[in-house]
Amino acid sequence: MGLFSRTPAVITDEKAVDELLTRGVAEVIVKEDLRKKLLSGKRLRIKLGIDPTSPDLHIGRAVPLLKLRDFQKLGHQIVFIVGDFTAVIGDTSDKESERPMLAREVIEKNKQSYFAQAGKILDFSQVEMRYNSEWLKKLTYREIGEHADLFSVADFVARENIARRLEAGKRVSLRELLYPLMQGYDSVAIQADVELGGTDQKFNVLAGRPLQEHFGQAPQNVVLNPLIDGLDGTKMSSSKGNVIALTAAPADMYGKVMSMADEQVKIYFELCTRVPMGEVEKIASGHPKDAKMRLAREIVAMYHGDDAAMTAETDWQNTFSKGEVPHDIPTLHFGRGIPWYALLLSDQMLELVRVSKTEMRRLVEQGAISEIGGQKIKDINSNFERPTTLRIGKHRFVKLEFL
RNA sequence: GCGUCGGUGGUAGAGUGGUCAAUUACAACAGACUGUAAAUCUGUCGCCCAUUGGGCUACGCAGGUUCGAAUCCUGCCCGGCGCACCA
Numbered sequence: 135m136g137l138f139s140r141t142p143a144v145i146t147d148e149k150a151v152d153e154l155l156t157r158g159v160a161e162v163i164v165k166e167d168l169r170k171k172l173l174s175g176k177r178l179r180i181k182l183g184i185d186p187t188s189p190d191l192h193i194g195r196a197v198p199l200l201k202l203r204d205f206q207k208l209g210h211q212i213v214f215i216v217g218d219f220t221a222v223i224g225d226t227s228d229k230e231s232e233r234p235m236l237a238r239e240v241i242e243k244n245k246q247s248y249f250a251q252a253g254k255i256l257d258f259s260q261v262e263m264r265y266n267s268e269w270l271k272k273l274t275y276r277e278i279g280e281h282a283d284l285f286s287v288a289d290f291v292a293r294e295n296i297a298r299r300l301e302a303g304k305r306v307s308l309r310e311l312l313y314p315l316m317q318g319y320d321s322v323a324i325q326a327d328v329e330l331g332g333t334d335q336k337f338n339v340l341a342g343r344p345l346q347e348h349f350g351q352a353p354q355n356v357v358l359n360p361l362i363d364g365l366d367g368t369k370m371s372s373s374k375g376n377v378i379a380l381t382a383a384p385a386d387m388y389g390k391v392m393s394m395a396d397e398q399v400k401i402y403f404e405l406c407t408r409v410p411m412g413e414v415e416k417i418a419s420g421h422p423k424d425a426k427m428r429l430a431r432e433i434v435a436m437y438h439g440d441d442a443a444m445t446a447e448t449d450w451q452n453t454f455s456k457g458e459v460p461h462d463i464p465t466l467h468f469g470r471g472i473p474w475y476a477l478l479l480s481d482q483m484l485e486l487v488r489v490s491k492t493e494m495r496r497l498v499e500q501g502a503i504s505e506i507g508g509q510k511i512k513d514i515n516s517n518f519e520r521p522t523t524l525r526i527g528k529h530r531f532v533k534l535e536f537l
Numbered sequence: 538g539c540g541u542c543g544g545u546g547g548u549a550g551a552g553u554g555g556u557c558a559a560u561u562a563c564a565a566c567a568g569a570c571u572g573u574a575a576a577u578c579u580g581u582c583g584c585c586c587a588u589u590g591g592g593c594u595a596c597g598c599a600g601g602u603u604c605g606a607a608u609c610c611u612g613c614c615c616g617g618c619g620c621a622c623c624a
Binding site for chain 2: 366368376389392393394395396397398421422423424426427450453454455489490491492493496497499500501502527528529
């Protein structure tokens with residue numbers, strides 16, 4: 135350590151290292167090598183690259199961030215790569231279709247919102263932040279040719295998702311081939327010792343190794359986290375809506391966790407929280423509902439704080455276990471005595487519930503509209519005579535008062 | 538560029554002149570059952586009006602043929618595949 139360094143010492147406790155290499159980890163390449171390095175006391179450079187391709191993070195994307203935080207806690211240097219350059223190219227991993235090239239402004243905006251969200255997990259003041267345009271935009275065709283020579287087309291075509299797309303007669307752009315090269319070169323540029331990523335990133339993350347060797351560096355080790363399934367047990371994907379967004383309101387987040395299948399609780403504990411695994415075992419062996427509630431509380435607390443977690447839990451219990459009403463619900467005002475149909479089909483109501491008139495009619499027919507502590511509203515020709523609270527479907531509530 | 542096949546609802550994917558607001562699956566929504574679970578069962582699932590019922594807009598885009606088009610024709614846009622070196 136240099137005289138001026140205030141870098142904390144690297145922790146080499148074997149237990150901690152083993153936990154690091156196993157919790158929420160699908161594969162480590164090369165495991166023994168990395169273990170040795172971690173125990174050596176050397177401060178390692180841990181790389182995670184992100185592409186600011188979408189403004190919202192979900193809990194699946196938080197998994198490597200948590201792992202990064204684990205490394206940080208052991209005293210290693212986190213190097214965060216913002217793929218401002220690669221985002222323009224578009225990654226192809228884990229996708230069934232071609233990725234669009236993104237506009238600059240979009241990337242910038244996404245980046246801002248990314249850090250606002252990721253900052254809840256990782257202490258960015260201790261992170262070395264780099265933009266990969268810094269080195270990528272300088273590369274010449276000649277150099278790119280040199281890098282490209284390290285890989286064969288067969289390697290690329292053999293990738294499952296590419297093979298599948300080709301098989302299905304979908305287009306695979308040549309530009310997508312460039313992606314792993316760039317990501318690999320990032321590792322060279324920052325001299326990464328370790329790179330993190332999901333198992334879907336294996337190919338890309340591994341691309342750093344031959345490139346680093348080519349440039350006379352020791353090839354980085356790689357820690358891959360498993361991909362967690364979405365709430366419905368199928369592959370997590372924002373477009374399927376089976377994700378928990380990090381920006382979700384506490385109540386929403388809590389409810390989302392509660393709606394997942396019991397079988398998923400344990401893996402979520404392992405990957406998305408840092409409740410000690412011994413305790414997780416204990417929790418998981420108890421009543422599934424209690425386990426899930428605990429998970430929901432943990433997760434909400436991570437992103438919104440303990441108070442919000444408690445409130446969310448109380449609300450949830452009131453709403454769903456006791457059939458009461460959550461506390462923050464919107465209120466609409468209507469004139470006394472107007473018929474229900476006029477009220478339900480009013481613009482303000484439709485806008486609030488975000489349904490069309492046709493859909494609202496349907497909801498009424500299906501018996502989805504009920505008064506709290508009262509009856510379903512079936513007869514929409516009767517009148518609105520007293521302030522009340524409506525429940526629409528499962529989780530939509532509207533308080534009604536007189537004008 | 539030439540040839541050829543194709544572009545359908547949130548997604549996948551049927552339909553090739555009327556019976557098509559469009560089979561089916563998944564997703565979504567609602568009801569039942571529950572632990573708001575999950576699974577399961579039932580129903581709904583373009584918009585608008587209405588009590589049965591009716592109207593409007595939709596099948597890449599723009600025109601056309603026809604009593605009638607997602608379905609046929611023309612042009613355009615986009616994509617797949619083949620050809621484009623040996624000749």
